[in-house]
Amino acid sequence: MSWSFSIGRLFGSDLRIHVTFFLLLAWIGYAAYVQGGWAAATDNVLFVVALFACVVAHEFGHALVARRFGIHTPSITLLPIGGLAQLEKMPEKPAQEIAVALAGPAVNIVIWGVLVALGASNTLDLTADLEGTQASFLGRLAALNLFLALFNLIPAFPMDGGRVFRALLSLGMDRVKATQAAAMAGQIVAFLFGFWGLSGGNPILVLIAVFIFMAASAESQDVEMRSIARKLRARDAMITSYESLTPEDTLDAAAGALIRTTQHEFPVIDPQGAFHGFLTRDALFAALAHEHPRTQPVAQILTKDIPSLPLGAGLDKVFDALHQGAPAVVVVDAKGHMLGYITNENVGELMVLRGR
Numbered sequence: 001m002s003w004s005f006s007i008g009r010l011f012g013s014d015l016r017i018h019v020t021f022f023l024l025l026a027w028i029g030y031a032a033y034v035q036g037g038w039a040a041a042t043d044n045v046l047f048v049v050a051l052f053a054c055v056v057a058h059e060f061g062h063a064l065v066a067r068r069f070g071i072h073t074p075s076i077t078l079l080p081i082g083g084l085a086q087l088e089k090m091p092e093k094p095a096q097e098i099a100v101a102l103a104g105p106a107v108n109i110v111i112w113g114v115l116v117a118l119g120a121s122n123t124l125d126l127t128a129d130l131e132g133t134q135a136s137f138l139g140r141l142a143a144l145n146l147f148l149a150l151f152n153l154i155p156a157f158p159m160d161g162g163r164v165f166r167a168l169l170s171l172g173m174d175r176v177k178a179t180q181a182a183a184m185a186g187q188i189v190a191f192l193f194g195f196w197g198l199s200g201g202n203p204i205l206v207l208i209a210v211f212i213f214m215a216a217s218a219e220s221q222d223v224e225m226r227s228i229a230r231k232l233r234a235r236d237a238m239i240t241s242y243e244s245l246t247p248e249d250t251l252d253a254a255a256g257a258l259i260r261t262t263q264h265e266f267p268v269i270d271p272q273g274a275f276h277g278f279l280t281r282d283a284l285f286a287a288l289a290h291e292h293p294r295t296q297p298v299a300q301i302l303t304k305d306i307p308s309l310p311l312g313a314g315l316d317k318v319f320d321a322l323h324q325g326a327p328a329v330v331v332v333d334a335k336g337h338m339l340g341y342i343t344n345e346n347v348g349e350l351m352v353l354r355g356r
Helices: 020-068 094-117 126-131 137-152 160-170 175-200 203-229 251-260 281-289 315-323 344-353
Strands: 004-010 013-018 075-079 082-086 265-269 275-280 308-310 329-332 338-342
Touching: 013 020, 020 075, 020 082, 020 094, 020 137, 094 137, 094 160, 160 175, 175 203, 203 315, 203 344, 251 265, 251 281, 265 338, 275 281, 308 315, 315 329, 315 344
Parallel strands: 013 075, 308 329
Antiparallel strands: 004 013, 075 082, 265 275, 329 338
């Protein structure tokens, strides 16, 4: 996602486009130009833009329903294989997960109905609408919205249909086992998609297959880790032996600390004990690469607004805080004084040691 850039905010979410999306537009435009000239290229590119506007609407369907359950969506990213809504977390109540999952396809059904009302061909024959030489712009767009709704309902976790499948399984079994079963089903479907895409020369379908396979495995592991984390507390994963810096320490001093320790981030604490933020290894490297004066104080390149949690907070709360992008979570006592901190790396180590 580092290759994506923001084009604005909508309904509280950052709307982003991945640069590879423009490769898709260029490929489609060139292929159409070779076959039918500039008119065909323009028509096809505009059609893809309109289609992906419908994809964005699909993702906002998920985001707006999730918001009703108190779950925010920091960003929505447009990729060549579709859209990706980055929810803070997935609802764990089956009814809520089903509602969030079905909201996206429901948006495509509504768009299909509106386009039909506007004069698009009122047919369920997707092949005729998509491949017919006389198919209208609205007819093709309506047909693909119907296709998107049906395709996303395939029970291939973590697609929308797969999430519904997982939620239904959760009604009768443990959520971890339900996720594992849904993920296995999703990976089987991904394998079939990949075989279909390779045999038919469809690279987009192959990319979708790879995404489903990897995402199913990753989310299954995440759910399992969260299940273990609910039994642990922040104190179990907290780093208590570390080297800190002061706001007045220079970049040169920070570089020396980086060399003599194994830390990737350094808490910056003033002489009175107040925590100011973290100096990360990446921020230090970036400052030195841009030839900032090595006498510059580290206070100027800190990562601030670090989340903090009490000593007895559940480790699942730490996961949620780290998921927001902070380099670490600070563990504090009742008076707000820093006791230690937790990073993604040492949480992972704890999971391994606990027999994950």
